[in-house]
Amino acid sequence: MTHRLPDEFVARLRDVLGDELPDFVAAASQPHVRGLRRNARKVSADQLDAVLGVPLEPVPWCETGFRLPGGTPLRLGDHPAHRAGLFYLQEPSAMSPAEILARGLAERGPGAAVIDLAAAPGGKTTRLTELVGPDGVVVANEVERSRLGALHQNLDRWGAANVVTCSRPIADLARLAPASFDGVLLDAPCTGEGMFRRDPEAIRHWSVAAVHGSARRQARLLAEAGKLVAPGGVLVYSTCTFAVEENEERIAAFVADHPGWTIEDCTQGFARGRRVGDAPTDRTARLWPHRLAGEGHFVALLRRDATPEPAAEAAGRERRRRARQPKPEPAAASWRAFAKATVPELVDLPIVVRGDRVFARPATPSGLPDDVLTRPGLPLGRARPGRFEPAQALAGYLDADRVVEARDWTPDDPRWHAYVSGAEIPDTGPDGWVLVCAYGWGVGWARRRGNQLKNFLPQALRSQPDRAPKARRAATLDER
Template sequence: MHPNIYIPDAFIDLIKHTMPENLSIDEFISCCKTPLRRSIRVNTLKISVADFLTRVADKDWTLTPVPWCDTGFWIKREDEESVSLGNTAEHMAGLFYIQEASSMMPVTALLDKNDNLDCVLDMASAPGSKTTQIACAMQNKGALVANELAASRIKVLHANLQRCGVHNAALTHFDGCVFGTWAPEAFDSILLDAPCSGEGAIRKDDDAMANWSLESIDEIAAVQRNLIVSAFQALKPGGVMVYSTCTLNQHENQEVCHYLKQTFGDAVEFESLGDLFDGAQQALTAEGFLHVYPQVFDSEGFFVARIRKHASVETEPVKKRMGKFPFNQVKADEQQLIAQQLNADLDITLSTNSDIWLRDKEVWLFPSQIKPLIGEIRFQRIGIKLAEQHKKGYRWQHEAIMTLATGKETVAIALTAPQAKEWFMGRDIRPENQSGKGEVIVTYRDYPIGIGKWVGNRIKNGLPRELVRDTNLFDI
């Protein structure tokens, strides 16, 4: 980021007219031209915050807590030039997610005093930062539907869910506007982190304002109004939804929320976020929304609204053409045999929150709570691929290890740092003075990084080709 970053005059004029009087437009502009602090969120599906801090204590990392997320930290590193944050061993093992601090706020708002997490929708989820944050709160219980409109981003979303150990998610690929009519009142809680003009992202994206115009934000706001209505229709009465954007103008923020209120009246309640965290009052609007200008918390600009649904609302009936669902649920006795084989082979015990389904020779693990939605909407992917059947049993999959293993299994083999680097480069490993047979879970510093198979005195690498890396890897 350089001080001559392009900020349109029309945008500055717009902000001048809406920014609270206690904030300075000069400080706003200055902050927009300052690089954004890096931040991470500990993935509690795999490791506790306390254990994570102990694990990285030997690194030259300075971690400062994010006030609105008890698993979030701003990070400063001495080794930034030698190893990218994404190529650290902890990141590749899924122990943390690289996530901008402000973007942790919407999920915190959704989860606050909210126990209704049996079936949750993240309506615009890629690349997965907020989806994995929700998944941490759910602890792989219930069902989490992660929707993404852009086909090119589905693969990245799935990879991040897999790396972080999420196995209760179902992926869909729709315009979010379909949920209100295809799945009316189906979800206990909904996050709509809406597509927006991205004005708040200028500190991390030099081109954030390249295509900005007053006309473009009006067009985007029209899309957002359709999305928020659909989300509200898909929400169960009594449920909570959060509407958020990483933009700053009121057309895409307050006005979209007021449109929802005008549409559905008393069924809509705005719940104040003034007590969400210490200091939240600094960004609070009259309606109880959080409108975060970047200079307030030295963060990305963001908007967050929490909305409660108090009554059912009308939805237009839709004619569905679903096609045949290609999976069949396994009967209880067969499911038990598969679970027993997994335990015998890899010392992994399946949870009671999942069901086993088959597609040809593929064995899949679906979240049990997703069953009512099967046949109602079309899924791109559900749960995880557990195994492939073959003549001699089952070929267990990498994603099963990354989502189900803990690293404490009896078949786990600990790798040294040089061996772990070889593993991530897609190479076979030869542990010193060791040999075995069958499949083996490979770990680095106590956490699983994949599955291999003994061939004499070497472990054949089972890392999927798309995950192989060959440069700029961690030192320890």
């Protein structure tokens, strides 16, 4: 469906694109590009291709990214492989900021600490968990608490153990953990011009006044984000808009106002940004929908100089990092009993205990006190009277070979359909917890009692025919 672009928007782009403007306008009338990323820990490219039965075209700037061909069914979000976290639906251009951050961290080595400041729904966070490796840590911050649910669901499916979450204004984080992160990713709120062909609502809400309002907000956020970067670390600023005021002008103003920062070239494979004044903003990257198979995006890579911070500031940060660590509680014993019976290799896993809930502690500290975090690690479950109830996130982390008992049902097995609809299932065997899998990876839990599997798949994840259209749309829209 073609949506008319605002005349004033087109006129503004004429100054940026020149003779390319007709090509851009023509591209704006084409269907938007869809894509996905495979979970490198869970599946190879060949395996995913075989599972989906859809030809996948590699995305040049993301080794785990693929474009979906036109006409691909829109119900991939309902696919058992999606439930098992084998892939994440994500528009190809939105894959670029995480990859560019990884370039900036290339010399850092294992154990990097990074923070995604606008993390929901999780597209960039899930990729960052792979890029920093198991010895690194990703802090996924989402200011809007109403969006934490979607973020947590996607993290549960992805199954990464090196991520923590929080919901704090960036200014609060800068106060709590100054100069604490090797890498900071700010995918800033913007006017969404790059999403016009995908989201008609963005067209209806666009105006020059909105551009200027976004630019003012972005300036404040960028200044606060810079405070989180450790000496020698990097800051990636990205938007899904074309406005120079929200992109190159923001970067030029930041480096002018903050001595000790440089703009690094991140244009490999992408168009160069527009130069603003004396600032080398042509080192920034622009992703144009008429030049590549993706939507509109802008990315800048900034590096803080390596001048050591004052010793007092570094010492204070380390005290905050170690402050208020929860002491072991009875829930820890409940977890160990469950782990010994169900997943023995995790018995000695370092944990964080909050009341009756238990989390796996990432190998690298987050740089924030645990009590600031919504999730201080991978949720393992909670202690209940007489038993330990495993978390949905633990199911997404595990595969069938790591648990004492699992059921790996194929998509055409009636028991699979019964499970995802929330039914109890006859199943012979001793009482205990069973990991239900698809393609070998955990989808959820069931508890066998009296040769019957009681279903512990969360209500929100069950197939409900009367709500299917809405659920399908929520699950299958390409996410940022």
